[in-house]
Amino acid sequence: MSVLEEEAREWFLKAEKDYESYLKLRESTFTFEPALFHAQQAIEKWYKGIATYNNIFARKTHRLIILHTLLKDCLPELDQPKWLRYCGILEQYAVDARYPGFGVDDGELEDDITLATEALFEFRSLIQINYPNLVAQGR
DSSP: OOHHHHHHHHHHHHHHHHHHHHHHHTTSGGGHHHHHHHHHHHHHHHHHHHHHHTTOOOOSOOOHHHHHHHHGGGSGGGOSHHHHHHHHHHGGGTTGGGSTTOOOOHHHHHHHHHHHHHHHHHHHHHHHHHOGGGSOSOO
């Protein structure tokens, strides 16, 4: 395995940990915001794994829209308007939601959980299909 493949694999493993954290935290409305943070983190790390694998410099950022724009050509399935929507909604949970003053009503949180679940399932499937040798098996 090349150095880039090994580093991409590490990104994908970290993304899996955030994905698993999301699945556990989404079970309670009390932990929806932390769950959405982990959803954002999983997608960010999957994007960074794609960048690494393809030897594309992705500056340090939590902005999913920037990462998406940079990397959508690496996975043509991502070049759809819904991915910009997913990224736009989820990236607010990277930083903003972790500080006082961020307010989302319960209905919006539930909608965002539904959106995150869809986005994570689809993105994870794309990673498993397109990078099978770099993802953890048996999950």
